[in-house]
Each structure stands twice: as C-alpha cells, then as structure tokens.
Amino acid sequence: MNASDRTPADLLRSALAADPARPLVTFYDDATGERVELSVATFANWVAKTANLLQGDLGAEPGDRLALLLPAHWQSAVWLLACSSVGVTVEIGGDPADADLVVSGPDTLEEARACGGERVALALRPLGGRFPQPPAGFSDYAVEVPGQGDRFAPYAPVDPAAPALRVDGLELSGTGVVERALADAAGLGLVSGGRLLTGRGYDSWDGLSAGLFAPLAAGGSVVLCRHLDQLAPDALQQRTESERVTVTAR
Template sequence: MTATDRTPADLLRSALAADPARPLVTFYDDATGERVELSVATFANWVAKTANLLQDGMSAEPGDRVALLLPAHWQTAVWLVACSSVGVVADVAGDPARADFVVAGPDGIEAGRACKGERYALSLAPLGRRFVPAPPQGYADYAVEVPTYGDRFVPYAPVDPEEPALIVAGAEYTGAEIVERARGEAEALGLLGPGSRLLSGRGYDTWEGLSAGLYAPLASGGSVVLCRHLDQATEETLTRRIDTERVTATART
C-alpha cells in the first residue's frame, strides 16, 4: 500500500505489485461447507474481467449506479473493487428502480426486476458456477459472461477519487473516503500490517461489514477470512478455523 493510493482499485494495484501470491480473500459458507481462497493475483484477475464486463459489456460509465443485491461473498468483493476500477457507484442493497444496472444473487432476483437497465445474476453456488439449467428470466448469467472478458483492465476515463464510489446503509462515500476510513480503522480491527488475517462474520450491508470484510484488510496489506452464515458454525469449528487459517483478529458481529 502506498500513500498515493486514493481508491480501492489503487489499493489492489499496490497489493498486486507487492506480493501477488499471498492470500487476500478466503471465503467460507457455513451453510454449504464451501471454502474458496483467492490470492491477490487471482482476485485481481476476477476484478479485471468484471471491470471489463462493466465497461465494455454493460457500457457503464463513471457516475453510473450499480445496485448490488448480494450478500457478503467473495464475488461481491470482486464487484465492489471492479466498480471502483470503472468509476461507477456501487450501491449496496440499493433501490434497483433508481439504478442504471443491477447485479443480484438468488435472494435479490425479484427485487432487481425493477431496474430498467441491464441485469446480471450470480448463482452464488460453490466455485462460482452458472445457473442450471438457465439464468432467471430477464438476467444474464455472470458466470457465463465474465470469462469471455480480458485479464487486464484500463479505464476509458480516469477515475476521480473525489467522486462518489459507494453507497451503503444510506451513506455515500467517495473513493478517497473509503481508503482513508479503511486505513484509519485497520488497527482497531487488529490489522497491524502484512501477515494480519481478520476473520469477519459481518454482513456487507453496513460500512462496518464492508470495512472488516474487504476494505481494511486491503488497505493494511492484510487479508480477510470472510464467513457467511457464521451463526451456523459450531464453536469447535470456529476455533479450528481460526487456528488453521492463522487468524490474528476477529470481527464476528
């Protein structure tokens, strides 16, 4: 991480330059038993492909709003940083009727139909699998479309860090504010630099959840063990996970 990083996309570029092989996001779903680990390089690859989908496939432009009707999930983290890369506003759990585009998981499909723009659906199945036999009516399947896009991303227009980048729980943040807040909160979350691993069971529907579950680990050079449905894990399972994942701090609620 460098002092010149002003957006989440900048933070990811710095992380990629520093140590592309280290883990960045390790995701658990305690309802399905899924575990996925993404290195910085793998995460950045997904971000680049998704940003190219936004820019070229959806014709999204800086200032457009994307309603993200998604839970705390590794693919949601990808979309958040991809939005930052393009300069579009990630509106977490936002009103689809007011959005230019919608990206929805299974629980957000019906609500997302209020969006008049393009809609993409994520199955959230293990390993990022596609919908079977077909995506919901009115939606394109992200898992089918995203692999066709390039592994490198260059925005058509520079992203202004002082423009809105995120809306969550009714509050709006610029890219620069996201970075500044995440850096300021990292130490309190127990992220003390490279090698720190924060286990987060918080949802992505609040700033606190987004900070612990993505932005603060990214801003500090640490990593996150992101847990969905953590309330379904036993204490024995959680203790074992903290040990095997070399967790250094937790944010369970």
C-alpha cells in the same frame, strides 16, 4: 498501501505489485461447506474480468449507479473492486428502479427486475458456477465473465473524489473509502500480513470494511465467513487456528 493510493482499486494494484501470491480473500459458506481461497493475483484477475464486463458489455461509465443486491461473498468483493476500477458508484441494497444497473443474487431477482438498465445475476454456487436455468431478463455472470480480458484499463480516469459507495445512509468517495478503511484497520489492530476473520454481512460499512476494505488497506487478508452462526464454537476455534487468524470482527 502506497501514499498515492486514493481508491480501493489503487489499493488492489499496490497489493498486486507487492506480493501477488499471498492470500487476500478466503471465503467460507457454513451452510454449504464451501471454501474458496483467492490470492491477490487471482482476485485481481477476477476484478479485471468483471471490470471489462462492466465497462465493455454493460456500457457502464463513471458516475453510473449500480444497485448491489448480494450477500457477503467473495464474488461480491470482486464486484466492489470492479466498480471502483470503472468509477461506478456502488449502492449496497440500493433501489434497482433508481439505478443504472443492478447486480443480484438468486434470492433478489424479482426485486432486481425493477431496474430499467442492465441486469446481472449471480447464482453464488460453489466454484462460481452458473445458473442451471438462466433467469429471464438477466445476464448470467458465470457465463459472461470467463471470456473477458485479464487486464483492465478504464476508458476515462476515475475521480477519487467522486461518490464511490453508498451504504446504510453513508456516502463515501473513493478516497473516503480508503481513509476510513485505514482508520478501521488501525482500530482493529490489523497490520500488514494480518488475517482478519469476520462473519459480518455486507449490508453495513462495518461489514464491508471488515470483510474487504480494511484488510486490503492494511496489507492483510480476510477470512470471510457466511452463515457463521451455523458453525459450532469448537469448529470456529479450529478455523481460527488453521487460518492463522490474528484479528476477529464478528
């Protein structure tokens, strides 16, 4: 990171400037066998497209509240950074009825219908696939995002001191996310170039930090594993070795 990095979006810009080709997020779903690896450049491209969708098509503005009803997943990580880019406050597992927008996975669609604002649904299928049948009342993320621009510029400056994240009773500004992520990285012994493997969910700060923010702040990368409990111990050891993992947070 640079001394001027004050939001998670700033951290991503610094990572892109430093080494766009290095891996940033490697995602496994051990229930389906899916593996996806995103370099900094590829991840940043997804973030830019999602931020353009959020700001342009969905009309989101700084200070809007977005209820994020998604599991630990590479697309969830994209949404977290897209919201930071626009200045939208992410409420992890937030009440859709109280939110300006909602982003839902396939298992929380009924709950998400309580949102009176824009609703986006993610199928969470391999390779970012779309729903076979689009859910009524939702925009299908996989349909809407490919045509968005590859570069993003916010209409209004993002205030690093404004609320950026609410999770499990904790509220953090953009600067607060960066500071806590740096502290967590130091506590885990994660350094620049390090690889952190985690099976934690995205429903807590510890899970979000290990699964995205701490590796990003440290100049490292994350091996994000969903349904890790379905992986045999010997297979986990093999993954740890093959992915050159340096730190584990399970």
